Structures are given as structure tokens and as C-alpha cells.
Amino acid sequence: MHAHRYVELIVGLFVLAGAVVLMVMALSWTNFGASRVDGYRVIAKFDNVGGLTAKAPVKMSGLTIGRVESISMDPDTFEAVVVMQIRNEYDNIPTDTFANIYTAGLLGSQYIELSPGGSFDSLTDGDQITMTQSAFILESVISRFLFDRAQD
Amino acid sequence: MTIDTNAQDTATQPIIALEGLTFARGEHLIFDQIDLVIPKGKVTAVMGPSGTGKTTLLRLIGGQLKPQSGDVLVAGERVNRLKRKALYQLRRRMGVLFQNGALFTDLTVGENVAFPLREHTQLSEQLIEYIVLFKLEAVGLRAAKDRYPASLSGGMARRAALARAIALDPEILLYDEPFTGQDPISMGVLLRLIKELNQALGLSSMVITHDVDEAFSICDHLVVLAEGKVLASGSPEQLQAQKKQDPALAQFLDGLATGPLSNEEQADSMAAALGFSEALR
Amino acid sequence: MNAASLYIRRIGRVVINAAVHAGAMTIFALRLIAVAWVPFTRPRDLAQQIYAAGVLSLVIILVAGGFVGLVLGLQGYTILSSFNATESLGVMVALSLVRELGPVVTALLFAGRAGSSITAEIALMKTTEQLSALEMMAVDPIRRVMAPRLLASIIAVPILAAMFSFVGILGGYFIGVVVLEVDAASYWGQIAQQMDAFDDVMAGMIKAVAFGAVIALIAVFEGHYAEPTAKGMAQATTQTVVISSLAVLALDFVLTAVMFGT
Numbered sequence: 092m093h094a095h096r097y098v099e100l101i102v103g104l105f106v107l108a109g110a111v112v113l114m115v116m117a118l119s120w121t122n123f124g125a126s127r128v129d130g131y132r133v134i135a136k137f138d139n140v141g142g143l144t145a146k147a148p149v150k151m152s153g154l155t156i157g158r159v160e161s162i163s164m165d166p167d168t169f170e171a172v173v174v175m176q177i178r179n180e181y182d183n184i185p186t187d188t189f190a191n192i193y194t195a196g197l198l199g200s201q202y203i204e205l206s207p208g209g210s211f212d213s214l215t216d217g218d219q220i221t222m223t224q225s226a227f228i229l230e231s232v233i234s235r236f237l238f239d240r241a242q243d
Numbered sequence: 244m245t246i247d248t249n250a251q252d253t254a255t256q257p258i259i260a261l262e263g264l265t266f267a268r269g270e271h272l273i274f275d276q277i278d279l280v281i282p283k284g285k286v287t288a289v290m291g292p293s294g295t296g297k298t299t300l301l302r303l304i305g306g307q308l309k310p311q312s313g314d315v316l317v318a319g320e321r322v323n324r325l326k327r328k329a330l331y332q333l334r335r336r337m338g339v340l341f342q343n344g345a346l347f348t349d350l351t352v353g354e355n356v357a358f359p360l361r362e363h364t365q366l367s368e369q370l371i372e373y374i375v376l377f378k379l380e381a382v383g384l385r386a387a388k389d390r391y392p393a394s395l396s397g398g399m400a401r402r403a404a405l406a407r408a409i410a411l412d413p414e415i416l417l418y419d420e421p422f423t424g425q426d427p428i429s430m431g432v433l434l435r436l437i438k439e440l441n442q443a444l445g446l447s448s449m450v451i452t453h454d455v456d457e458a459f460s461i462c463d464h465l466v467v468l469a470e471g472k473v474l475a476s477g478s479p480e481q482l483q484a485q486k487k488q489d490p491a492l493a494q495f496l497d498g499l500a501t502g503p504l505s506n507e508e509q510a511d512s513m514a515a516a517l518g519f520s521e522a523l524r
Numbered sequence: 525m526n527a528a529s530l531y532i533r534r535i536g537r538v539v540i541n542a543a544v545h546a547g548a549m550t551i552f553a554l555r556l557i558a559v560a561w562v563p564f565t566r567p568r569d570l571a572q573q574i575y576a577a578g579v580l581s582l583v584i585i586l587v588a589g590g591f592v593g594l595v596l597g598l599q600g601y602t603i604l605s606s607f608n609a610t611e612s613l614g615v616m617v618a619l620s621l622v623r624e625l626g627p628v629v630t631a632l633l634f635a636g637r638a639g640s641s642i643t644a645e646i647a648l649m650k651t652t653e654q655l656s657a658l659e660m661m662a663v664d665p666i667r668r669v670m671a672p673r674l675l676a677s678i679i680a681v682p683i684l685a686a687m688f689s690f691v692g693i694l695g696g697y698f699i700g701v702v703v704l705e706v707d708a709a710s711y712w713g714q715i716a717q718q719m720d721a722f723d724d725v726m727a728g729m730i731k732a733v734a735f736g737a738v739i740a741l742i743a744v745f746e747g748h749y750a751e752p753t754a755k756g757m758a759q760a761t762t763q764t765v766v767i768s769s770l771a772v773l774a775l776d777f778v779l780t781a782v783m784f785g786t
Contacts, residue, residue, distance in 0.1 A: 095568060095571075095572075098571055098572055098575045099567075099568070099571045101575060101579055102571040102574045102575050102578075102579060103571075105574065105575075105578055105579050105582070105683065106574070106679070106683060108683075108687070109682070109683030109684075109686055109687065110683075112683075112686045112687050112690045113682075113683075113686045113725070113729070115690070116622065116686065116689065116690055116693075116725050117721040117725040117726065118721065120618070120693070120712070120715050120716060120719060121715070121716060121719045121720055121721045121724070121725060122716050122717055122718075122719070122720065122721075146717065147717070148717065195611065195710075195714075200714070200717060200718065302656075305659075305660050307656065307659060307660075330662075331662035332662070334659075334660055334661065334662040335661075335662050337660065339657065339660040341653045341656065341657055342653065343652060343653065345652055345653040345654050345656065345657035346654075346657075347654055347657075348648075348649075348652075348654070358661070359661050362661065362662070362663055363662065404657075
């Protein structure tokens, strides 16, 4: 019956290893738990969010300081309303900060980059960033370029 | 067909009885309303030419197959009507020795014999160990306890399977062609075992075989099946007597090549098969 | 006229036979599924089956996963570099594996290795009347022999698929970052951003569970209904591999459409 012990041990290790691997892939390598960032909410409105999605990072000076929580549409102005969650420790972002939508790489996903302004007041929970720059839409640039060329 | 009551004493009740049993597989009619009786406490042989459905009979008795009509009675219970649980209860009272032993190949001989004990009893491991040793001793295989079935000879495998079949001390033992392919010595051992076990353990044994000499040597009661019906039933002496009047029985018992029993499927005559017209024959 | 009616009757018989066969298969499958959880009561048997199906497949799965990861990394890099988008290599490798290749390739390899093994075992047990012996000893072979193999497959395939994807992602990392000098932070960072624990990883696991069940059902069925000859058994094992592979691919399409479709 010693063979049984060996088999059971190996199977136990097998199942355990499987569980560990699964945990690592699901919890550590993904964006799991990212939405449970302790942070305060800030809103920004854009004409065009391009390919920005929820859970996209919010960066400043290249550091990820928060995440996009949700994107919706303002029913009156038809602007896109982006709700961001910014980590509590970054509590001195000036109120005249710019929010831009940049793309990581050419085919990469889009994220929000905050360029700090100079105001002495800081953003707090529920504030809105008013200075925004929409996403770079390749098609618009190309069509504008062609339009300009055509005019020559 | 009426039940042949010659072999039955009034004191012995049949342990197995088939009443008006009809069984067909597809279009092939195997049993045609047969009545059969296996007396209690004796060694009974069920014989017949190959293909008469002897193994089917075993499956009908064990409840693995259901007849189209008629009843199978085992120890008074109607097997073909039993629900799963009751059927399983009944099966514990039967031991079956399959044609090639049917030992579980990934268990040792000892574990094979212990299997029904572990399944159906709550006995301690120590007690099971003892019982296994006893059963193996009864069939003369105590030394093979820790060997695997693959390493056993055919005869030893059968005896090991026999030990397993008697593990739960059944009331009935069914043997499916136990004599096929045995050398004379193993044959002798097996014959003696069947007889002695039946006596010592007070069993009723049913041996399915087509080996006439072996059957005659140890059986108290014999049944001969042919072409879906009971050809003869009785003690060896009675069958010998009946043989003189029944050419079909004589053909089977004496091993004659020709006789009333057809041993091949007759289609057209040879002449017709060759393409000649009837007139030429 | 006679020949025509003969053909019609023959066709009728074939159709009826097929229907009866399909009915028998379904009843068999349902009975098997009904007792699928019973093996938990006999952990020793279950452990033995998980060992046979899962642990013994581990080596081939890990090796295959490694190679697939390497190939994905290489091909992915080649394709993405033409768009100058090699930072996305991580996402490409990870999502391909976790959503599709992990479960599917694992299932196909499993069908070949463990599926055929199960079929052969059961066909042999049937031929040597071991299944009959179990029945006559009042033990239900479906509960005792077949259900543990089904449950073991359901448990083993997701574990193997997870390991396949894991090793594959590491393989992609090796080729992409270590050899081809893609930025490591991008590799893992984009995976972290794009891969979702539930929608991607769990979805892949659900696929793997389904595949494991399908493969085991087919393997057990083919073994049970195999003809008791050498040819019959060989045919049964071949059919297990072929039919379960096709079933896995078909099921993959259905599940993908349901889980990832728009």
C-alpha cells in the first residue's frame, strides 16, 4: 500500500501546483483587484475618448497614479465623461492639470496622461478636470491632411 | 414442455428455475419457452452444443439480461422483475466463475479475493486477511496471494477467480465453461475442487460446459439444451438410459459428427449452391 | 420491385439501428453524468485516476506549452514588429494562450494520451469480462470504473491547461524579452492591463472543464461499446482520439462564440 501513499502525494502536489499556477495567472498577472484601488474620484470630459477603456491607467510623469473607472456619455453635451480613480497618496494634483489621452506605442492601448498645471489648489474627490485633450484619431488627421493637400 | 421431475426428490426444492422462458437476441431465438430446474445442494451441469446460449443463460440467471417472456426464479425471487437494489442483494448470494477468471488485472490475487469482502462487509482488515487466506487455501493458491493475475497460468487464474467467487460464502456457484483449455492435471484439480466445495460449503453449483465426460464424472444432475429447448434432464444414469431412445441426445453425448442436431446453418443444398438445378441431384 | 423494397427496408433498418444506438449512447451518458460526483467518496480510486490521466500527461503538456509559447513569442514578434507594436507581445501571447491555445491544445493532447488510454482500459475490461464480474458482485461498473475516469478528466484538464498557458507565457517572455529585447515592463504591464481574471483566465478554465468532460465521455463510451476483438479495440481507441478531437474543436467554437462573441 506504499504505492498508494506515493500516488496520493503526487496527485495532491499536482492539484496544488495547478491551483497555484491558476492563482498566479489570474491574480498576479492580470488587472485583478486593480479596481479596488483606494482613491478619490475625478471626472474629465472629452470630445473623443478614442479607444480608451475602463481600467486603463492614469499616469503622471510616466507613473501610474490611478485607473479609469468608467466611461459614459453626457446626455446634454454628448461629451464622453471619464471617471478616474486616483490613488489617495497623490493628493496635490493642481486643479488646472491637463488630461490627455495618449496611446502606448502605435497599436497599444490608450491611457490618460495628466500634465500638471501651476495652480496652488489641489484636486479632491468629485472634482472635474476641465482642461482636456481628446484622443488622437488617425483618420481625422489623414482626412485633414488630404483635405489640405486637395486645397493646394 | 413439462418439467422433468425425475431428478428431484420431494425434499429438495429447485434453487434456480426457469419457467416458460423465451429469449431472443435480435431475430435469433435462443430460448423457446423453456422450463428448467436446477436442484438445490447438488452439482448440476448445463450442457449443449456451442451456440445454444449457455452463457446467455448465465446472464439471465444473474439478471444481466431480461427475457422477452417467462420468469427466472433464483432462491424463490423473480430475478427479471427485481429492482436494482434487490437484484444486487440477490447477487451477493451468487458466486460466478467466468470463463477466463475475469480477475481484476490491476489488483493482486489476494486483493481480488478481498474485493467482495471489502465491498459488502464491514469486517476489519485483519479479519478480511484471514478470510482471504482461507479461501485461497481452499483452492490451493495460498502461495499466490501477492502475485498479479498476469503472472498466473490459466488454471491458476481460474482457481483464484474461484476463491474470489466463494469469498462471501454464496449459496449458489455458477461456472461458465470452467473446463475449456485445461491440461489434464488442472482439469483433475478443478473437477475435484468443484465437487468438494459443493459438498463442504453446502452450495448448489451449476456448471455450464460442453465437456460430456467431465460433466458426467462429477455432476449429480444434468440438463442438455439444444436448439432452444431442453433435450434431456436427469441424473447421469437416467441420461444414459434416455440416450438409447433419443438420437439427438445420443449424438451430443457420444460426440457423433452427424445426427438430428444440425451443427451448421443449413442453407441450400450443396448442388443448388454450386448452381446445378434440382433435377441433377 | 423486390430489390427496391429490399433497399428501403435496409435503409430503414440502418436508420432505426442508428437511432437505437444514439438512444443507448444518450442513456449511457446520462447515467454516467448522474453518478459523476460519486467518486469523491472513494478518494483513493479518484487519486489513482487523476494520476493516470493528469500527472502522467504533465510532461508532454509542459513541453508542448513551452514550445507553443516560444513559437507564439517568435511569430508574434515578427508580426508585431511590422507595425512597430512589439510592446504588445505580452498581451498577444498571453491572451492567445489563456483564451484558446491553452485549453484547446491541452485537450487535444489529452485526448490522444489519456483518452485513448481510458478507451483501451475499458475495452479490455469488457472483453475479459471484468465488467461483468463487477456486476455479478453487485458493484455498478459505471460508478466504480467509469465515473472516476470522468471526474479525473474534469479535474485534470483545467489544471493541465493552466500549466500549459503558464509555461507558454513564460516561453513567450523568454523569446520576446530575453532574446529579442522587448521591454519586460511592457510585456507584463500590458498583460496586466488587458488580461482579465474572469473574462479571460476563468473563461479558459471553463472551456477546459467542458473539454475534459467531453473527452472522458467519448473515451468511456467507445471503450464500453468496443467490439471484443483486437481490431475492435484498436478501432475504438482511434475513434476516441478522432471523435473527441473534433468534438473539442467544435465545442471550442461554440464556447468562444458564447463567451467572447459580440
